[in-house]
Ligand SMILES: CC(=O)N[C@H]1[C@@H](OP(=O)(O)OP(=O)(O)OC[C@H]2O[C@@H](n3ccc(=O)[nH]c3=O)[C@H](O)[C@@H]2O)O[C@H](CO)[C@@H](O)[C@@H]1O
């Protein structure tokens with residue numbers, strides 16, 4: 277967050293609504309790809325280069341983690357990062373403690389650390405508080421590959437002589453657990469066949485990197501990924517895929533504020549499901565070789581019924597910003613959140629701003645969901661269009677934070693958002709981008 281825009285406090289932003297956002301923003305490497313690719317660099321002693329690196333907090337956390345493990349992390353230009361993990365050492369308890377609760381990434385070091393040192397402590401993770409987010413699939417998969425779990429006075433430690441390939445099936449296509457298995461299997465002995473794997477574009481990007489490093493990985497039909505372990509991996513030079521989640525956030529901002537935003541570097545192939553839904557509710561877009569431009573097709577937006585799902589479904593991380601657009605749509609919209617049990621914690625504040633959103637415990641959709649009949653309010657019914665008015669809001673998580681920014685820009689009057697630092701986990705230079713799009717930030 278730039279110093280000027282946060283003049284009211286280090287973690288606060290005051291926005292005045294009522295003006296459409298118009299102009300251009302450019303995407304850099306994806307939040308959900310970059311940090312995992314940085315972890316892949318721990319699998320080799322050779323130098324690795326990452327380009328178009330976004331200066332988001334989650335990248336800074338992983339840079340610090342790699343440094344604390346003895347790796348070298350250097351920016352050779354503002355967005356080019358070099359990593360060399362030649363002098364890596366096992367994770368000490370103090371390092372584990374320092375990175376507890378900071379992001380989702382530290383657990384992905386388990387595979388590389390087991391491969392290099394035969395031991396890896398199991399970190400407690402951070403990330404958005406949108407559900408319980410256990411790591412049981414990660415641990416079970418590593419155990420299936422030969423790791424042993426020890427619980428030393430509450431500190432879980434994995435050890436192994438070496439990891440072995442195995443047939444592993446995930447109970448649910450978890451992104452993190454899929455990445456865990458891939459990162460562990462590339463240097464395991466033998467073949468690993470992972471079924472019910474997640475297939476998100478960011479996972480495919482990680483696989484591209486590992487293939488550049490010398491790994492042998494095939495992506496088969498029906499969510500099966502096969503990895504043949506190799507003894508040595510080499511360095512890589514890679515430009516991660518652009519952030520489709522940020523692209524969808526700006527697209528939602530464009531139609532909610534009735535503006536027009538060109539998102540440079542946005543890729544149609546990663547966003548097809550989102551683009552279809554965008555068009556259904558009355559958004560339009562133009563795809564060019566340089567990116568995608570987003571705007572409203574007509575004066576009014578239309579309501580919709582949708583369910584979040586694993587890729588290629590409607591990604592859960594699109595959900596919160598999109599809901600703000602739905603508050604401006606004519607009629608009744610339904611959103612069934614099937615990935616996280618508690619991703620509607622941000623709704624109360626929107627209702628205070630004038631939105632009419634009711635939450636339900638029932639599954640309001642056709643998908644078989646793990647949260648039905650379990651007391652989680654995971655379906656939302658949105659009645660629109662509703663004018664919004666400014667409010668004081670505390671940001672609970674990353675995407676909720678961006679959705680409140682959009683709501684504040686739609687609203688009449690001023691809104692004070694606090695805890696804006698959380699947004700920096702996934703959006704680089706948010707204030708600069710907002711200002712260039714014409715947002716009215718008080719005191720910026
Ligand atoms: C840093 C990163 O890439 N974060 C993304 C990643 O999170 P993350 O990798 O944490 O999300 P997962 O795909 O693992 O989680 C999906 C669901 O599986 C459950 N689960 C997961 C693992 C496990 O061991 N046990 C278990 O029950 C979770 O509680 C959740 O309900 O994928 C999510 C789903 O697309 C996105 O919302 C996050 O932005």
Ligand SMILES: C=C(OP(=O)(O)O)C(=O)O
Nearest residue numbers: 380403404593674675702
């Ligand atoms: C849920 C998200 O992130 P994380 O998994 O890092 O908490 C997100 O990016 O929307």
